[in-house]
Amino acid sequence: MRTTLKLVVPLAVSVLSVSLLYTFYHVRTERRNLRNDLAHRAAALAENLQENLESSPWKVNDRGLNSLVEKYRQREHLLGVAVYEASGEKVAATHDLPAALSNRPQVAARASETDKGIEVFQDMDGAPTYLYAVPLHRNDEVTGSLTLVYETDYIQARVLRVLRDSLLTTLVQTVLIIALAFFLVRWTFTSPLVKTAKWLRNLRANPSDIAAVLPRGEFFDQIHNEARHLARDLSSARAAAEEEAQLRDSQLSLWTAERLRVSLQKKLEGDALFVVSNREPYMHVYDAKREHIRMLIPASGLVTALEPVLQACEGVWIANGSGNADRVTVDGNDHLRVPPHRPTYTLRRVWLSEEEERGYYEGFSNEGLWPLCHIAHTRPLFRPGDWMYYQRINQRFADVVLTEMEGTRSPVLLVQDYHFALLPRIVKEERPDVRVAMFWHIPWPNAEAFGICPWQRELVDGLLGADLIGFHIQMHCNNFLQTVDRAVEALTAWDRFEVSRRGHITQVRPYPISVAFPAAQQNGSVIRIGREGKAAIFAELGIEASLLGVGVDRVDYTKGIVERFRGVERFLELYPTYQRRFSFIQIGAPSRTDIPRYQQFLDEVTVEAERINARFQAGRWKPIVLLKRHHSHEEIARYFRAASVCMVTSLHDGMNLVAKEFVAAREDNRGALILSTFTGAARELPDALLVNPYDVDQLAHAIHQALEFSQDEQCARMSRMRKNVYEHNVYRWAANLLSDLTEIRVESGLKHEEARAS
Numbered sequence: 001m002r003t004t005l006k007l008v009v010p011l012a013v014s015v016l017s018v019s020l021l022y023t024f025y026h027v028r029t030e031r032r033n034l035r036n037d038l039a040h041r042a043a044a045l046a047e048n049l050q051e052n053l054e055s056s057p058w059k060v061n062d063r064g065l066n067s068l069v070e071k072y073r074q075r076e077h078l079l080g081v082a083v084y085e086a087s088g089e090k091v092a093a094t095h096d097l098p099a100a101l102s103n104r105p106q107v108a109a110r111a112s113e114t115d116k117g118i119e120v121f122q123d124m125d126g127a128p129t130y131l132y133a134v135p136l137h138r139n140d141e142v143t144g145s146l147t148l149v150y151e152t153d154y155i156q157a158r159v160l161r162v163l164r165d166s167l168l169t170t171l172v173q174t175v176l177i178i179a180l181a182f183f184l185v186r187w188t189f190t191s192p193l194v195k196t197a198k199w200l201r202n203l204r205a206n207p208s209d210i211a212a213v214l215p216r217g218e219f220f221d222q223i224h225n226e227a228r229h230l231a232r233d234l235s236s237a238r239a240a241a242e243e244e245a246q247l248r249d250s251q252l253s254l255w256t257a258e259r260l261r262v263s264l265q266k267k268l269e270g271d272a273l274f275v276v277s278n279r280e281p282y283m284h285v286y287d288a289k290r291e292h293i294r295m296l297i298p299a300s301g302l303v304t305a306l307e308p309v310l311q312a313c314e315g316v317w318i319a320n321g322s323g324n325a326d327r328v329t330v331d332g333n334d335h336l337r338v339p340p341h342r343p344t345y346t347l348r349r350v351w352l353s354e355e356e357e358r359g360y361y362e363g364f365s366n367e368g369l370w371p372l373c374h375i376a377h378t379r380p381l382f383r384p385g386d387w388m389y390y391q392r393i394n395q396r397f398a399d400v401v402l403t404e405m406e407g408t409r410s411p412v413l414l415v416q417d418y419h420f421a422l423l424p425r426i427v428k429e430e431r432p433d434v435r436v437a438m439f440w441h442i443p444w445p446n447a448e449a450f451g452i453c454p455w456q457r458e459l460v461d462g463l464l465g466a467d468l469i470g471f472h473i474q475m476h477c478n479n480f481l482q483t484v485d486r487a488v489e490a491l492t493a494w495d496r497f498e499v500s501r502r503g504h505i506t507q508v509r510p511y512p513i514s515v516a517f518p519a520a521q522q523n524g525s526v527i528r529i530g531r532e533g534k535a536a537i538f539a540e541l542g543i544e545a546s547l548l549g550v551g552v553d554r555v556d557y558t559k560g561i562v563e564r565f566r567g568v569e570r571f572l573e574l575y576p577t578y579q580r581r582f583s584f585i586q587i588g589a590p591s592r593t594d595i596p597r598y599q600q601f602l603d604e605v606t607v608e609a610e611r612i613n614a615r616f617q618a619g620r621w622k623p624i625v626l627l628k629r630h631h632s633h634e635e636i637a638r639y640f641r642a643a644s645v646c647m648v649t650s651l652h653d654g655m656n657l658v659a660k661e662f663v664a665a666r667e668d669n670r671g672a673l674i675l676s677t678f679t680g681a682a683r684e685l686p687d688a689l690l691v692n693p694y695d696v697d698q699l700a701h702a703i704h705q706a707l708e709f710s711q712d713e714q715c716a717r718m719s720r721m722r723k724n725v726y727e728h729n730v731y732r733w734a735a736n737l738l739s740d741l742t743e744i745r746v747e748s749g750l751k752h753e754e755a756r757a758s
Helices: 002-054 063-074 106-114 153-205 207-211 221-250 257-268 301-313 354-374 384-405 423-430 456-463 474-487 530-541 561-574 596-616 633-642 657-665 696-708 711-727 730-742 749-757
Strands: 078-085 090-093 118-124 127-138 141-151 273-277 283-286 293-296 316-320 335-338 345-350 412-416 435-439 468-471 491-493 498-501 504-510 547-554 582-589 624-627 645-648 672-676 689-691
Touching: 002 063, 002 078, 002 118, 002 127, 002 141, 002 153, 063 078, 063 090, 078 106, 106 118, 106 127, 106 141, 127 153, 257 301, 257 730, 273 301, 273 384, 301 316, 301 345, 301 412, 301 730, 316 384, 345 384, 354 384, 384 423, 412 423, 412 730, 423 435, 423 456, 435 730, 456 474, 468 474, 468 730, 474 491, 474 504, 530 547, 530 582, 530 633, 547 561, 547 633, 547 657, 561 582, 561 596, 561 696, 582 596, 582 633, 596 624, 633 657, 645 657, 645 696, 657 672, 657 711, 672 696, 672 711, 689 696
Parallel strands: 273 316, 273 412, 316 345, 412 435, 435 468, 468 504, 547 582, 547 645, 582 624, 645 672, 672 689
Antiparallel strands: 078 090, 078 141, 118 127, 127 141, 283 293, 335 345, 491 498, 498 504
């Protein structure tokens, strides 16, 4: 109530003040208008009478003259008319002329002297009057004056009436406005604010209440959003503190976002951090009508892994601006502060033409390097034109990096993935003082396989410009060093996993990437979705089943989706009792659809699903449901929590974070993971059912084994996998990578500047 009054009282005073000012102005205007109207009527009457008097002779006490002026006496508000000679003697007058006008008034004398009409408002015998005098002429000489006298009581009465009505109106309006303001303030401000404050108070005692619904409204949307972000930060900070206390108590060492932030700030010692990747963490796109802009967060393990690092270091993320509304959301330097709700680092967008996109990204990167490194029996295509674009874009990104680094001493650069193999060398030659780390997110094949690439020497030389090269597993490190030995002149120290080329040392290390555990699980809040969630999913899809299998992949020929479908088909053949009970849902996000091989593979996956369904489908039961669209993290987590089994059957993968995301989502310690031995994740999750995705019978038996696991077996396996993912999370990956990088000695910035100056 006190807050409401503090807001309403100033408003009431303001409204009242404005209303009173308007009333004063209105009264003055009314008085002025009435006086002007009286003056106009007096002037018109005086002019008429003046003509009559000047056209006929007149003398003192002339009866005819008295009769003439008496005729005008009946005019409204007119008190009397008097005619005076130039000497001041009264010549004629109406019978009830006020006594004060027996002698010529001053206004009549002035009219004679100035030879023009004179008016004056004055009190006469205690009553307000209006006098108007004009000169009278004969033979072009002023011979006297005519004076009209009007009563003005009616003006004062009218003004008082207007004042009364205006004050009454002002009072009524003020009361109504105050009442309305009181209601609106209570409804749109005070009440929502009280609810928000109550919610924040409850949150201090119960962090899980962050999902409570806050009041909605145009004026409070922003403050509600900020309150939610603040609440999340509070919840995360509390969870981190509790977690840190538990870790100290149990003498464990778990990396969290907060620990990563503190560690990096200490290790970097103020050095600026720059990240280069093809994919941006936030993209902006127009809606269908191009009227509104939506912000999207691309579904990417790379984004998930790197954003905590950038937020911890206030860094700069340099990426390809791929959204059709990206250009309109940046400033004049192509910069954008992100995340939107709490900007902590800068996104620098680089623009590519469609032709450059086709050559550098679709062509060399994804029709050349991608199939070459994955060994998925798809022939890589190496076109000289694509190589030209790959070189051009690597140079362009390097130029942008160098521009962003201008004036920065001892910067740190993280280059991400196979799109930028040439960039480390380009940057290092210009800025030897930069610490450069290159993380290769896909597999590195053996030396014989990589030798297919016509430009293997240039690629390897570009990578060796980095101070540190990271792969997911040790085998990929070994393959890379073997490739170095065959492709370029360099000294390889296998005992230290270092390469010396052109006097520069490059370290090669395995850094298994991972995921961040959902915050709700870290602070003890558990989301349950059991049978009811599974039933809801089946109902939404319009199928009848009781057991759910799930796969989540981009529609890519390296993911083993067709092999997975054939494994489901063989499973239903060998174990027919599971028909009408088990349905497999494949979430397949279309990917790189401008590349013919990907278009062809999407058709293959669709045809294979339709073939198997045509063979087994009965009533409302379908063995395979293919969902060909992008799904949010929240949607995917819902399927993970409801699934009896998750299948990850990649034909070749650097790590595959889907396996770890499934494990992280299973806070109920239920479900089973079927995992390809050709993924990096297979080396970290031995409690999964490891399979060769090319062996259809092995896949079928693995599905059966997973569905037949007892709850104790499920719990034991999942608990061990969750412990591994929990302890070896994405923050630990980033901490290990950056810790090793910051310990590398490079040429000092001062020495570099002196060398350039000389």
